[in-house]
Amino acid sequence: MLKSMMIKRTLLPLALATASVAAFAAPVTYDIDPNHTDVIASWSHFGFSNPIAHFGKVDGKVSYDPDNVGQSSVEVTIPLSGMESHVPDFNDHLRSADFFDAEKYPEITFKSTRVEAAGDNKLRVWGDLTVRDVTRQVLLDTRINKIADHPMARRAAAGFDAKTVIKRSDFGVGKYAPNVSDEVEIRITVEAMVPKAE
Template sequence: MRDSRLLPRFRALRALRTGLLIAFALSMSACTALSVVTHSVSPDEASVPAGRYQLDPHHWNVSFDVDHFKYSRFVMRFDKTTAQLNWNAAGMEQSTVTADIDATSLDTNVPILDKMVKGPDMLDVERFPTIHFASTAFKRTADDKGELTGDLTIHGTTRPVTLTVTFKGHAPNPLTKQQTLGFSADGHFSRAQFGLSTWYPAVGNDVHVAIQAEFVAVAPDAASQ
């Protein structure tokens, strides 16, 4: 008898606890949604904490495009890239960046063409699996942009290239709370200068590079390793 009288009370308490948990989850979800909707970034480079940053593995794009029989620009993207940014408190002029593109991850959306471009007649990814870039200088051309010069290594050959870089802004990410900053970059290089003249003139010599990148702060203990 005693147990049967307590059972409704127990069920009521359990329902109340469940209701409170649901209400808490909904309130947190609403706060998160509000923080995302109202999120804004600072265009001021001075707001970026100095330190090491790495490419956000989920928010980036690197693509090359070339003339294809003069009909169009054929786009090739890469599916695997890593990059490190050493951000100086003085801003882009004193900061440096390095990037490694996995040449084996090239994706033209045409499997047979992937094989041709990655083969020995072009990138030869078995011998040269990595495309490397290391910045060497930066010249500001506007408040939020400038010309980034660096050494690009493709197919075992290193040449200087210049990219027009735009600082997109900085803020703690509303979801991860990590310090995050974004950039876009655009440039051109001659593939012939890297020993990649195969299929010319059916395939153009000028390679256009387009980059979108978000960098996130590296934890201090990770940065010291």
């Protein structure tokens, strides 16, 4: 009896420690796949049309922990060299000092500051968006598309869609507002995979 109690007293702290480690396991970190990731901006042009521009070549990491969502994080770099409106002259204008001034500020960055669950397969991701060296906090309403082994890459993968609305004038890119709308809708689709084994 005494021996049994001593064994229990020894095993109980070990079991609690193991449970504690499991409860706070590190999130899985995925590298963003730039070939299957796109950031799309849309705005109103004098109320007549709603042009879009794609921002590709996205680089970054997504860390996600379904058991402890608050430990999740996102860090992204978007080079303006990957921006494409499908109108060459307009691409040049967007990269000029009138707008992004890409020669001086070649990248847009986003770094999350807080992540929380928002229902089934939904997240709210707050973070610092930096454009032209101006940083503002934005909220991304995010949907988890799928987390599973990728059938082609044969490793763990994750997919997300997100959206937000920003005011471009908040970042010093407000030329021609309000005729060209100050508000810009941002839609994001991300595919990411765990790094290849060494």
